[in-house]
Amino acid sequence: MTQGSSKNATIIEVARRAGVSSATAGRVLGDYGYSSPEVREKVRAAAAALGYRPNRLAKGLITGKTQTIGVVVGDIESPFYASVLRGIGDVARRGGFGVIVTNSDENADLEREAVQLLLEKQVDGLIVSSTFVDEPDHLREAVAARCPVVQFDRIVAGLETDSVVVDNVSVTRNSIAAMIAAGHSRIGILAELGPGHRDDVGSFVANVDLSSFDVRYHHPSWQRLLGYLEAHRAAGIDPDLRLIRRVAVYSSEAARKEALDLLTMRNMPSALFTADGVMSTGVLEATSALKLAIPGDVSLLCFDDLDWMQFVAQGITAIAQPAHLIGAAAAELLLKRLAEATLPFEHRVLAAQIVERNSIAVHGQL
Amino acid sequence: MTQGSSKNATIIEVARRAGVSSATAGRVLGDYGYSSPEVREKVRAAAAALGYRPNRLAKGLITGKTQTIGVVVGDIESPFYASVLRGIGDVARRGGFGVIVTNSDENADLEREAVQLLLEKQVDGLIVSSTFVDEPDHLREAVAARCPVVQFDRIVAGLETDSVVVDNVSVTRNSIAAMIAAGHSRIGILAELGPGHRDDVGSFVANVDLSSFDVRYHHPSWQRLLGYLEAHRAAGIDPDLRLIRRVAVYSSEAARKEALDLLTMRNMPSALFTADGVMSTGVLEATSALKLAIPGDVSLLCFDDLDWMQFVAQGITAIAQPAHLIGAAAAELLLKRLAEATLPFEHRVLAAQIVERNSIAVHGQL
């Protein structure tokens, strides 16, 4: 079948062997334009004999399309992003697209570099979870270069593109409201709250009392804090600022320390909410070190990406992010736009699931 | 600085604006050949004014190098592969390379398709974890096309390339030996044992008694089973075949069922070894359902990728795979080979770490 030749055959060589012009060979192999059945036969036979493999670089150069999606995530190693990438990859493959992945480490410089590299590689579109929600320039450049962008998880202010986010505010509000209804009035919250937004927590809590406050352009952890505050306000509880802990980094170790502090303070909270799965691990270490029973001595609620099943198994109520669906939706939006650039921008809000011990069955959906 | 023009400027336009030839502009912007300081100044100014962005497709077409690595993993969503990818990505970025990722779903057809796509995209090299260790053709094709391959986790028989693996046999042998030394004589083992190799477990156990048996070309779970068998033989224990469970899929649910069966059989094992982290979760569900104390009623040892910290916190001894290092090493080997094609093939065997409750500090190393 294929020849063991080291240098790959080109369309010219296939054409010569088939006794046709390179234009004709191109039409057959690239499956465009017209060609007679006999010619098709001959060209395909020649291609097979030579082990012809199309060079997508040349095709991309001429068509302006590479059938490649560029993705920028914070860290491919985090369960959330890994799962999002899986969703993107599945949809991309079905559409015949490849995926180039880059890690930004939630660092603005690396993110800019990554976007630049992807544009130089001529990706057809970009799916990004941007670190800073107030720095739109590098993404605007992409859009200007006719490279459509889909944002997920976070939305950059002043950058109109397709986007996919989770209903962070409402699902957190509902979950915290349920905790309050169950009798908890002092609920601690551990959230990252950075680096996407530069507010300090105090002024955020103060400002948010204005009902017009817009958290669309905040990182998810700020949105979750808002849900927490709204639930308290609806119940007529003035939240104790000392119960609100900003961890600042996605670190279980940092969360462990904050949790230890929370769980040993005078007038300690009867329940804890962690706005991220990585932090939940740290909180568990703290409760274990203090020999606290869950949900006896303290109740836990956590927002999580992938590991929620085992949290639930330990008696923790979890809010599960549909990470895989986020990725799939983002890729779908992108492919749709690549097919039809003039559509109005679409903004999808996916529902997160509240998972308790008795409803593990929801697993199958995610 | 940059112009809002929608179509990207080419080197020709930059050259025209700078009043030089395109060859000269190319030399300056591409940083090759000679150019005088004054010309450099002019060209760079022109490029900045036009918002010039190099087209790597064109460059790749002409140089034959795309500065891109193609990666094939089973499932980017699994902690092991996610972590490996992180390691690859870090090294690749430092070397100025991009990374195209594809999931094979441990399916031979998808794997072949993925390799084909990557070759068409003209990746400079391939890092793969191949599903079937006895199907080398698609990878041979890559090598024939001057696209070097680095294998990791598993080695395909009859395909000489650089590779990175873990010392599965010896670390498992040592861990099981420690369990035996601690008094366990009936140790259950749950391992995937498929689909990479077509042996059935019985004939594997029988054959492996020949000391010449070569498991280099088996999937890791077979190698771990070998370590288990060797430890038993060294202690003079004839392993009970009913204690060896082949789960066949990477599924915590399947592992849960096997574990339930093992832990309720007559003459139940006093310890369990799971050859994979995903399965460990299933085993934990089984012990929890049976209200067994760990390590009181049963001791657990698990081979794991990323979540071992929380297993250790629960009193389970874990063997931690250096997944991140595997990826980094694979990428290093590839970049080395791209720089120097004639080196002899390198085969790196990385050590896995045994992590017990008192040695959590090892965390920092991984």
Added chain:
DNA sequence: CTGAAAGCGCTTACAG
């Protein structure tokens, strides 16, 4: 040090 010309491997109008 610089420029004119050729060419990487394809696709795209345009004649025929």
Added chain:
DNA sequence: CTGAAAGCGCTTACAG
């Protein structure tokens, strides 16, 4: 339906 020619955006010898 097919072919000759031009061209995508660069880099590479080769003169000068």
